[in-house]
Amino acid sequence: MKIFTYSEEETKILGKIIGSFIKSQGIKVLALYGEMGAGKTAFTKGIASSFGIQEKDIMSSSFVIVSNYEDKNFYHIDLYRLENIEREDIDFWEYFESGTCVIEWAEKLTELPDNSLKIQIDIVNDQTRVFTLEVKDV
């Protein structure tokens, strides 16, 4: 499925809709793919708002890699700075099992758990983005 948004505001609204969707479907892992500037963090702000997290509390997670909103069981993971992650080095599965995970730069993970929602975000032009959704092994 493909969905277009025409502003950052619309990207956040789409995030909110997808957030309620994954909540209702019990999907625990949302893997985001898209180049720098595609709007992954803006989209995550929208998703997080469906989990009762304020938009301003979602910032880039590139520095800390994992932002943990423990009282909401929500993890905002950003793998931008990581190269060649090996399973022994970092155990993301612990997070996958403990709450809802939104993963930016998910292509840096070698595998995803079943029942993950994969979303590719592509830049069409300055303001327009296209979102391609795919559910893995439901």
Added chain:
Amino acid sequence: MIILGIDTSCDDTSVAVLENRKILSNIVSSQIKFHSKYGGIVPEIASRKHIEWIWNVTDKALEEANVTIKDIELIAVCNGPGLIGSLLVGLCFAKALSYASEKPIIGVNHLEGHIQAVFLEEKYPDFPFLCLIVSGGHTSLYRVDDFGKYKELGRTRDDAAGEAYDKVAKMLGLGYPGGPVIDFLAKDGNPEKFNLPRPYLHGSLDFSFSGLKTAVKVLLKDLNYKEGNVSEEIKKDIAASFQDSVIDVLIEKIKWALDSEKIDRVVITGGVAANSELRKRAGMLKQEGLEIFLPSKALCTDNAAMIAIAGYHRFLRGERSDLYLNAKAYMPL
């Protein structure tokens, strides 16, 4: 009073000993070489290194201060915000030490530590003052009315300034961390070569550096450069143009905040406050009649002395933590 400070919030294991406001020792053991091959901090590795090092760093801090555990009268420990696994190592260590030595323990917010680092210097501001914390993880403006009285005026909506430095450095193939190398290259570059945006967000004291980072990316694409494969000359000019944009925004926001809060003194702290151009431009604000406080570079970057002094001031106000003290990754001040 002898205070032991502990900070393990990110990738540095740090322990300090203070005698009131005087630093007796401030040991910072950097893990950077273990993380640089990953292009960033790996949380699990950071936690493991903290466990390996915390005792040695503590011993070294006590030895350099010429005191023993028995002399310590207060244990101040950073319990957030930061990497949760890393924070837990310092916190559990501090709690065990507190329990075994029967000394009081106090939890300190890392951001409060950054704000109070200036009180370790000979010259420090009167209240109220404005404080800009600018680092790899934070870009926030606070109004400080007293010890413990902080009002957040603005913060980044996306990337922290230091993070934008890291990302631009990566695009230019300069490795991690990006701050010092961009600062170095910018000295020989032309800041007017490329016209990068200034994300001022008019009417708000928030920051946003995500668009600036994207603008650098678009610029490299327009110049037909692949990531990392950029000529030396262009690297210098991009570094200078990018740095000019970041610092223009930081300085302008400081001025707006001073104006709206009717304050004329500001403290600039955090890892990015070690940037030479920011220090230079901030120093120039003195000509406008403002009082500028820049803690020394060692006190701007993460260190345990800043945790100790913030803990000391909390203790003087009668605050105490107990052994139920918990660590929090996300902990606004």
